[in-house]
Amino acid sequence: AADKGTATFSDYANEVSQAYGFWMDDAFASGGSAGYDHKEMAITARGAWESVKRHFRERGKDIQSEDFTVAGCGDMAGDVFGNGMLLSKHIRLMGAFNHLHVFVDPNPDAAASWQERKRLFDEAKGWDHYDTSKLSQGGGVFERRAKSITLTPEIKKAFNIKADQCTPNELIRAMLLAKVELLWFGGIGTYIKASHETNAEVGDRANDPLRVNGEDLNATVIGEGANLGATQHGRIEFSLEGGRCNADFIDNSGGADCSDHEVNLKILLGAVEQAGEMTRKQRNQMLESMSEEVAQLVLRTNYLQTQAISVTEQLGVHLLNRTGRFMHALERAGQLNRSLEALPDDETILERRKAGIGMMRPEMAVLLAYAKNILYAALLESGLPDDPFMRGELHAYFPKAARAKYPEAIDQHRLSREIAATSVTNEVINRCGLAFVHEMRERTGNSADAICRAYCAVREVFGLTALWDEIESLDTKVPAEAQAAMLVEIGRTIERTATWFLRTREQPMAVQPAIDTYADGVSTVANNLDSLLTKEGRAYVDEQARVFTKKGAPKALARQVAALRILPTALDIVETARELDMPVQDVGVTYFAVGHRFGFDWLRTAANQLPTDNTWDKLAITAIVDDFYSHQTALTHTVLANGDSGGGTKAVDAWAKQRAHTVQRTRELLQEMQSAGTPDLAMLAVANRQLKSMVQG
DSSP states (O other): OOOGGGHHHHHHHHHHHHHTTOTTGGGSSTTSTTSOOHHHHTHHHHHHHHHHHHHHHTTTOOTTTSOEEEEEEOOTTSHHHHHHTTSOTTEEEEEEEOSSEEEEOSSOOHHHHHHHHHHHHHHTOOGGGSOGGGSOTTOEEEETTOSOEEOOHHHHHHTTOOSSEEOHHHHHHHHHTSOOSEEEEOSSSOOEEOTTOOHHHHTOGGGTTTOEEGGGOOOSEEEESSTTSBOHHHHHHHHHTTOBOOOHHHHTTHHHHHHHHHHHHHHHHHHHHHTTSSOHHHHHHHHHHTHHHHHHHHHHHHHHHHHHHHHHHHHGGGGHHHHHHHHHHHHHTTOOOTTTTTOOOHHHHHHHHHHTOOOOHHHHHHHHHHHHHHHHHHHHHSSGGGSTTHHHHHHHTSOHHHHHHOHHHHHTOTTHHHHHHHHHHHHHHHHHOTTHHHHHHHHHOOOHHHHHHHHHHHHHHTTHHHHHHHHHTTTTTSOHHHHHHHHHHHHHHHHHHHHHHHHHSOSSOOHHHHHHHHHHHHHHHHHTHHHHSOHHHHHHHHHHHHHHHHTTOOHHHHHHHHGGGTTTHHHHHHHHHHHHTOOHHHHHHHHHHHHHHTTHHHHHHHHHTSOOOSHHHHHHHHHHHHHHHHHHHHHHHHHHHHOSSOSHHHHHHHHHHHTHHHHHHHHHHHHHHHHTSSOOHHHHHHHHHHHHHHHHO
């Protein structure tokens, strides 16, 4: 998958492919003379810039509208560095270096320097062609072969250098250690390691004199548009000191992703061409016309991958034990070597737990990759890619023009199963977290295939895509903390509702029939929730909404997300309505009346306040909460099936009157628990048994 810069090699490879009549034709190697020009599209730099924007956005800064300082490796003739340093007109590039020159602009003017960088990029020129009249006072461009550089007061101040002279290498080291907001890597070389690593371990001898330790960096953010700008241990050390970075394979994944899209489009259009429906020239023209939409599809993945890391980071130390359990599972399966991947061992996890420190972003990045690779392999072996619902996932991978013009060719794509499996893998892990499938398997015993089917059903039944879109549209408009909190809430909803589908439906579940069965009913509950809930239920939703509005979320959206605490019960309501052939709203009123009258709402709220850092605690609490829901559903069914009061509070009162003794015992137990404050797991277990006894009569 070579890019346009090495297009000659791609063309050679494709010529061999064509000479042998290989079915991939010139899709064998991407980026050839008829492939996407990565530099022209700026796709790698734009993808990495999604990471950089998120880092700053989550620190309260919009780098597309506010000036910020940068130092970096590369020059304006290069693809990643050059494109990257044009992606915001608020960049104040204080210094950069390549293999020939050191560029220094101690106090740059953002607008003027952007214009000069643009000129160099357009002309593919190095730093030695920079118009020095555009530099701030004291700046300059120096040759790296110079024995010594005489430093101006401005350079000394900008890079905290005491001496009046230094070597080019010393100036570059000072630049790497400078107090800038962004370190942008767009050139070749590894410049950051951990303090415990030796230069020999890094394996980049040419840059040994320049390399610095992660703990000594003064930058706020690292953006790795290039490969291996830092070692993994170096990234982690920087992160532990409060710096923000991901990993090169997250930041610069856009190039490879673009190549994947190019290859799959060529395979698609190749079949169309072979059928005589287009010429090679028309194919090439269509490929070119779709380049920007391909770029947007790629950037969407960059956005969501970094969002997944951020949401996991938001949960911090609370996920540490569960992440450790996930790593243990991979190790037992022979799929992970923690030491090789610079992941924390059990002793380190214990130390971090005591210190209140979670996994670092570079560590999460590694586990995100493992989770995706493992899930993809499992899905490809399963029947999920062949489920009729997956046609939508397959088609969504392609640009709109291809979908509109050649839907049948997409259906018959040679790699349709692989594309569908890849799309679902990305969707599930990006939206639900790196350990989601593992934890759902532990909780329910179901396969990855079944879990992903449940996820797809939940996404459609509860209309989550629209919610996600609304939350993501608030970038730079509300605090990132508010967005993350709402995304976490949606994640909890997916866990609960996916579990419901896995436990109540025959597996493997056909996705579209499940959607058709529940979507309308759930929508009815959602649209009428205020009228269905008791006064106390409405107050609870209002209280949860205030949690989000206090963080800065808009009121309407905050309440919509807060309602997700209640809305999963709609599945039980719809199922009960189907069984009794009753209107969903009548069942809903009764269901919520039962929940309030017999303390189910209070008990679940109390249970959800208990710590779930430990996996076993989470499993135990989840099991009890699930039991409370089951008891409430069973009692609602009984009240409606046996009552003649039409449902609602009157029907509940009538049922309770017939079982006064058992109901009174339950009430006394709940009053005792409420007076004791927040109940522990043992108290909840006792309540669970009493409620079960009451429901079963």
